[in-house]
Amino acid sequence: MAMSLIIYTKTGCPWCIAVTDFLVKEGITFEERNVTEHPEYFTEMEQKSGQTKAPTIELNGVVYGDSDVDELMRLLTEAGEL
Numbered sequence: 587m588a589m590s591l592i593i594y595t596k597t598g599c600p601w602c603i604a605v606t607d608f609l610v611k612e613g614i615t616f617e618e619r620n621v622t623e624h625p626e627y628f629t630e631m632e633q634k635s636g637q638t639k640a641p642t643i644e645l646n647g648v649v650y651g652d653s654d655v656d657e658l659m660r661l662l663t664e665a666g667e668l
Contacts, residue, residue: 589667591615594631594642597622601654602641608655614667 593609593616595602609616621628621640628638635642635651643650645661653661662668 589615589665590644590646592617592619592644594619594621594627594635594640594644596620596640599640604655605641605643605653605658608658612668614662 591609591614593602593605595606595618597620606616606618619627619631621631631640631642632638634644634649637651639652641653643653643658643661645665650657650661659668
C-alpha cells in the first residue's frame with residue numbers, strides 16, 4: 587500500500603517550511619494543505635487534531651499535531667519510509 591502523507595502548514599511558519607523542505611530534499615511525496623490560504627483546511631486540521639498549531643502531520647490516516655522535522659523523521663522511520 588502506498589504511503590499517504592498530508593502536511594497542514596501555515597504561511598511563514600518556520601517549522602512548516604523546515605518540514606516541507608525536508609520532504610522535498612528526501613524525495614518523499616506529500617500533499618501540502620496551507621491553512622492560512624485555505625480556511626477549509628484550517629477547519630479540517632482543527633477537527634482532526636483538536637488544535638490550531640502547524641505543522642500538523644497526517645501519515646496513513648493517523649494525525650500528529652504540532653510536529654517538527656525530528657518527529658516527522660521518527661514517524662517516517664517507523665513507517666519504513668526512511
